[in-house]
Amino acid sequence: MRIAIVTNNVLPPREGIGRHVLETARRLMARGHDVQVLAKGEAFGEVRAQLVEQVPVHHWPHRPLRPFHHQATRPLLQDLLDRLGPFDVLHAHLPxxxxxxxxxxxxxxxxxxxxADTEAFTERSWRARAIRAQARLVARPMEQAWFDRAERIIAVAGCVQDEIVGRYRVAPGKVTVLRNGVDLSRFPFEHRVRGGRRLLFVGRLGWRKGLFRLLDALARLPGDVTLDLVGEGPLEADLRTHAEQLGLGSRVQFHGFLPHPEVILAHRSADLFVNPADYETGPLTLLEAMALGTPLITTATGLARELGEEARLVLAERTPEALAHAIATCLSAPDEAAARARIARRTVERQLGWDRMVGQLAGMIAQPLRQAA
Structure with a gap:
């Protein structure tokens, strides 16, 4: 079967959606499907094809003419899809x-x-207001159009299913939850008791990630507790300024985007992974920390909330005081943190492998949905 997978993310991946697309594409190809991925390329560039982790990827040029950049890009993407086609299935990844x-x-x-994503912004700035307005006026109609057109809708977490059914004109029976996964071979488990004071965050330095709250929490902790921030994003300069204002300059290290082997090393050096987000759905960085055996705490968002009791995740309230208290408690009990890490790893082994998820997806592709409930 010929399958086109279309994403607004760049490849090789620098964010979770891009990783999701590649893991899905590789496994569908292993099942005998002809898969072509269409991913965002350079601004005002040319169509460019390459193999990314043995997956055929066609980079479509985009037109960064905000707030109409998506519609301005549409003819270019449509032309590429038409030239590569025909396809049996078009698999679109929103947003x-x-x-x-x-x-x-x-x-x-x-x-x-x-x-839902933009409503969760706690950051206050003209940029945040502009992004919320764009989501309401531009992104929401695009999402509704895709939902209307789709034969099936897949949500990466139960909370996303609730958003789709509650906020859009979508019948509940049209939406299926397929959670994100982890490649357990890429994220090998290491069991050890960690007794240091080193915190780690991996992810985008962007909106609704709760990173200002994390810095505020760090300022409430003893001076020997440090934080490594791995990732890139639009709020990096603001976060650096905030860290300096809090007197945390020597306790916070900004590492930027790191390749996979260096991310693993960052986890091996960390004593506690922290996910302080205001809004998440199925964050791969959290699932990867669970797979690696890094003790962690997280706010109760998305899959973290849905897996919390079973995976023995420590869920913290979304305030600097609660986050600081949860961090201090976990750092003071490394044996308990290591025991929870073992349970988290078993949870991803049982439920959250990519092969399991793609097997379910392949079943959907093989059997069309005849009538939505």
Whole structure:
């Protein structure tokens, strides 16, 4: 079967959605499908094809003409899809894709609706207001158009299913939850009791990640507790300024984007992984920490909330005081943290492997949904 996977993310991946797309594509190819990935390329560039982890990827040029950049890019993406086709299935990964015309069956994976995402912003700035307005006026109609067109909608977490059914014109029976996964061979478990004071965050330095709260929490902890921030994003300069204002300059290290082997080393050096987000759906960085055996605490968002009791995750309230208290408690009991890490690893082994998820997806592709409930 010929399958086109379309994403607004760049490849090789620098964020979770891009990693999701590659892991899905590789496993569908291993099952005998002809998979072509269409991913965002350079601004005002040319169509470029390459193999990324043995997956054929076609980079479509985009037009960064905000706030109409998605619609301005649509003819270029439509032309590329038409030239590569015909396809049996078009698998679109939302958010932030313009609706495309196709005779293929359409499956949509939603990694989170922009309406819920942007409403969770706690950052206050003109940029945050502009992004919320764009989500309401531009992104929401695009999402509804894809949901109307889709034969099936896949949500990466139960909370996303609730968003889709509660906020859009979508019948509940049209939405299926397929959680994100972890490649357990890429993230090998290491069991050890960690007795240091080193915190780690891996992810985008962007909106609704709770990173200002994390810095505020760090300022409430003893001076020997340090923080490594691994990732890049639009708020890095603001976060650096905030850290300096709090007197944390020597306790916070900004590492930028790191390749996979260096991310593993960062986990091996860390004593506690912290996810302080205001809004998450199925964050791969959290699942990867669980797979690696890094003790962790997280706010109760997305999969963290859904897995919390079973995986023995420590869930912290979204305040600097509660986050600082949870961090201090975990650091003071490394044996208990290591025991929880073992349970977290077993949870991902049982439930959250990519092969399991892609097997379910392949079943959906093989059997069209005849009538939504």
């Amino acid at each position: 932030l894709l313009p609706l495309l015309h196709t005779e293929a069956r359409v499956i949509v994976t939603c990694h989170g609706t922009l309406s």
